[in-house]
Amino acid sequence: DPELAKIQKAFVDHGAVQCGFCSPGMILATCALLRENPNPTEAQIRRGLSGNLCRCTGYQAMVDAVESLIGGER
Numbered sequence: 001d002p003e004l005a006k007i008q009k010a011f012v013d014h015g016a017v018q019c020g021f022c023s024p025g026m027i028l029a030t031c032a033l034l035r036e037n038p039n040p041t042e043a044q045i046r047r048g049l050s051g052n053l054c055r056c057t058g059y060q061a062m063v064d065a066v067e068s069l070i071g072g073e074r
């Protein structure tokens with residue numbers, strides 16, 4: 001899935017993957033969020049990812065990764 005590959009790359013490029021335990025859920029949540037809302041606000045991104053807990057990143061890197069996918073070519 002090329003869309004999924006771009007999300008995975010954005011997570012890696014933004015340091016949003018550390019131990020990787022939460023990464024599959026975060027990446028799939030991002031995919032679902034962006035399919036439903038291609039231009040989410042930061043609050044909507046945080047809400048979209050909120051079903052997954054991460055003990056490593058503090059979430060900002062994930063928000064940055066998702067924001068990097070907005071508005072550009074995905």
Ligand code: FES
Nearest residue numbers: 019022054055056
């Ligand atoms: S990267 Fe370790 S729990 Fe999220």
